[in-house]
Amino acid sequence: MNPTTDHCDMSDQHDVLVLRKGTHGIPVEQYADALRSRLPDREVTLARTPAAEREKIEDARIVTGMVLDDDVLDHAESMEVFACAYAGVGHLPLDRLRERGVTVTNASGVHGPNMGEHVVGNVLSFTRRFHEGFRRQRRNEWRHYQTHELHDSTVTVVGLGAIGQAVVERLQGFGVDTIGVRHTPEKGGPTDEVIGFDEDDLHDALGRTDYLVLSCPLTDETRGLIGHDEFVTLPTDSVLINVARGPVVDTDDLLTALQSNWIRGAALDVTDPEPLPADHPLWNLGNVQITPHNAGYTPNYYERLADIVAGNVRQIDETGEYDDLENEVSL
Structure with missing residues (x-):
């Protein structure tokens, strides 16, 4: 001693x-x-x-x-x-x-700082469509393409723990509206609005959402939280970003939503199943960005x-x- x-x-x-x-x-x-x-x-x-x-x-x-x-x-x-x-x-x-x-x-x-940066990077990538720019660079193709603007967008963050709060903190200065979803909404939070998991409240928020960030733990309440009905409610120009756990999203419904243009795209750091099988169709969709559960690094x-x-x-x-x-x- x-x-x-x-x-x-x-x-x-x-x-x-x-x-x-x-x-x-x-x-x-x-x-x-x-x-x-x-x-x-x-x-x-x-x-x-x-x-x-x-x-x-x-x-x-x-x-x-x-x-x-x-x-x-x-x-x-x-x-x-x-x-x-x-x-x-x-x-x-x-x-x-x-x-x-x-x-x-x-x-x-x-994980707060690094995962907050990871999420904001995904948001900006889809906003400015950097992935499209990378594709055109690989083809040596100098041809303009349309992009989006983050200003005046609505970002909904599901889960306001340390990671969710870090995301919201790093979104300050971009001129966005934020909605937080948490198990105990009476605790409040750093977002402009805070709601619980009531189905009507959740769908009201999803209907106004441009970027949906999942940063919640996997519980009985959040398992399968985002599925067919939620993808139908989301605007067709919305983007899903999942740094929570794969089973928070129904993978089959996500695939349908992406292939059917119900949403604009998805950034997935987690999947269900995980690791994502090499022959899974999500790998080859042009509107999906996949990282191998790397946001926590x-x-x-x-x-x-x-x-x-x-x-x-x-x-x-x-x-x-x-x-x-x-x-x-x-x-």
Whole structure:
């Protein structure tokens, strides 16, 4: 154990165990190093093998990682906090964690800047039709084409969490009207209007929407949220941008809408199924832009995540409590 600080006994010091899985192709060692730089008085251990995970987790009270397999959880005799390194926690054994009284936090907010930029880039690409310009450049074709203007458009953002708010923030200055859709509209939000998932309210918003941005979690409420009826309601000049989860959109209905010109186009960072099969017709539609679930990538991922986790460790050290942490997930 490293030397204690003035306000804590040695028994109050909280070391951190980092599990071995990384993300976005960035070595998980960078995450461990980021935590060490923020917690110089703590021991940050990286379990680099399955055996090390099972061994080291036995005495660890604070554990962080992308995943938590059942066989590793079986050995977690002392764990009080699991700091999930993803924003979503649906892949975790939440029932078992709840039964054990483990506090779970997530990485909400880590993706805000990069995903906000990704969405705005998609909006501008379809507004100015850069994809058409790229096609003509490849053909060495100097021929003008018509474009659109974002000013005075209406952008509807479904999901006003950290990502949705980042999108709205980055749209400021473009002169657009914004509508936010969230489970609890009474919370308000940064958009000009905020509505819930009531069907009539949603369709009223869709009927006025030029760019529909999906940035919501996948829940029973949002699964299949955008399907045949919604595509019929959307204006024919509208564009769908999905950085949420593939199943929020009915893929067959999306394909029909694109092929039938019910909407102008779609930018898809997520699909259903995912990965999108190589022979799927969405690949070959000229009004579709596909990125391979890449909007979440940022070189600053581990730095932002370490800020959250290290802040919670310091709070636990100071209070001795394992609740009321930043990004705590309700189980």
